[in-house]
Amino acid sequence: MRRRQIRPPLAVALMCAAGVALSGVPQGGLAAAPTSITIAVGIDADTLDPEGQTTTTVANMQDYMFDSLVWPEDERSGVQPGQPQFTKLTPQLATSWTVSGDGLTYTFKLRHDVKFQDGTDFNAEAVKFNFERQLDPAVRNPNRYYFADIDLSRIESPDPYTVVLHLKQPSPTRPHRLGSGVAHMLSPAAVKKIGNDKIPLGPIDAGSGPYRFKEWVHGDHITVVKNPNWTSRWPSSRRPPTCPPCERTRASRWSRGRATGTSSSASTTSGDRSRT
Numbered sequence: 382m383r384r385r386q387i388r389p390p391l392a393v394a395l396m397c398a399a400g401v402a403l404s405g406v407p408q409g410g411l412a413a414a415p416t417s418i419t420i421a422v423g424i425d426a427d428t429l430d431p432e433g434q435t436t437t438t439v440a441n442m443q444d445y446m447f448d449s450l451v452w453p454e455d456e457r458s459g460v461q462p463g464q465p466q467f468t469k470l471t472p473q474l475a476t477s478w479t480v481s482g483d484g485l486t487y488t489f490k491l492r493h494d495v496k497f498q499d500g501t502d503f504n505a506e507a508v509k510f511n512f513e514r515q516l517d518p519a520v521r522n523p524n525r526y527y528f529a530d531i532d533l534s535r536i537e538s539p540d541p542y543t544v545v546l547h548l549k550q551p552s553p554t555r556p557h558r559l560g561s562g563v564a565h566m567l568s569p570a571a572v573k574k575i576g577n578d579k580i581p582l583g584p585i586d587a588g589s590g591p592y593r594f595k596e597w598v599h600g601d602h603i604t605v606v607k608n609p610n611w612t613s614r615w616p617s618s619r620r621p622p623t624c625p626p627c628e629r630t631r632a633s634r635w636s637r638g639r640a641t642g643t644s645s646s647a648s649t650t651s652g653d654r655s656r657t
Contacts, residue, residue: 425600428581431565432515432522440562445605447565447588448613450475450489450508451556470560473613474503474589484551491542494612497568498586498593505538510569512536512546520577524563530555565590589613 426439431447434440454471472478475489495503513536514520515528535547548555558564571587572580580587584594591613592605 419602426597426603428521429584429594429597429603430521430581431562431567432520432524433581434562435523442603443562443565444590445592446584446590446594447562447567448474448495448590449560449562449564449566450491451478451560453557453560470556474566478556480556484553485548487546487548487555489544489546491544493542495589496610497571497589498608498610499568499571499574500586501568501570503566503589504541505544506541507566507569508544509536509538510572511564511566514567514572514577515564517577521581522563524561527558527561527563 422442423438424436426442427436428434428439429443429446431440431443434443450473451470452473454469474492474495476492478487478489480487489508491503491505491508497503497507501507512528512531513533515522516525516531516533530548530550530552532547532549537545537547539545546555552558566589567580567584567587568589571585575583575585575587583597586593588594589608589611591608591611593608594603595606596602596604
């Protein structure tokens with residue numbers, strides 16, 4: 382019986398120059414804290430634009446570069462169909478929010494101390510720009526239905542750090558959808574400079590997250606570097622880098638010392654994400 386030849390899998394790594402201390406202290410003394418982490422990943426990214434992503438693995442990569450208004454605080458994996466993946470939201474770029482009695486109006490108070498990685502301010506105008514972009518038919522967005530209940534003609538900003546959303550109909554999932562990766566906020570100035578067609582290939586300084594995009598060598602690695610101006614915090618369900626080619630490649634890289642971490646990758650959609 383002829384044995385089938387198995388082709389070597391794609392090699393992808395997320396490299397995070399972050400100055401993160403890792404475990405693994407040799408006998409006889411303490412090891413110097415490494416200045417980077419390399420994590421073997423299950424697939425190459427198809428886009429680095431949060432609006433275009435559809436898989437958990439790619440979403441995990443993007444999470445380190447971008448922030449959203451809110452974030453799930455108690456995200457759970459392994460839930461049964463019909464059960465919520467998370468039940469509690471925590472502020473991230475928003476500080477608080479209220480909902481009108483009829484469920485049609487959401488008012489978000491925004492943080493005053495956030496700048497995008499390009500140095501521009503995060504404010505109400507930036508939020509309005511992002512909602513308009515999320516519903517712009519010229520932008521590739523397979524998750525546009527996430528935002529279809531928002532009335533774009535009635536987004537208000539009574540002051541620079543308050544945003545009022547009016548919905549076309551009540552949507553009990555509206556806050557949770559704003560806590561998904563597809564709702565990450567991008568710098569309007571960066572988007573205009575780079576262009577909607579180029580953002581998926583290199584969102585240079587477009588986010589406000591803990592890491593900044595540096596390089597993407599397709600089929601090999603994505604490099605992000607620490608954002609020294611990041612002022613948010615990691616919710617308990619959003620732990621620092623564990624971004625997930627196939628199990629054999631991860632094991633091979635680990636054994637040869639080319640990866641400091643491995644993770645399995647699941648190709649679930651962004652609406653049912655399970656971060657590792």
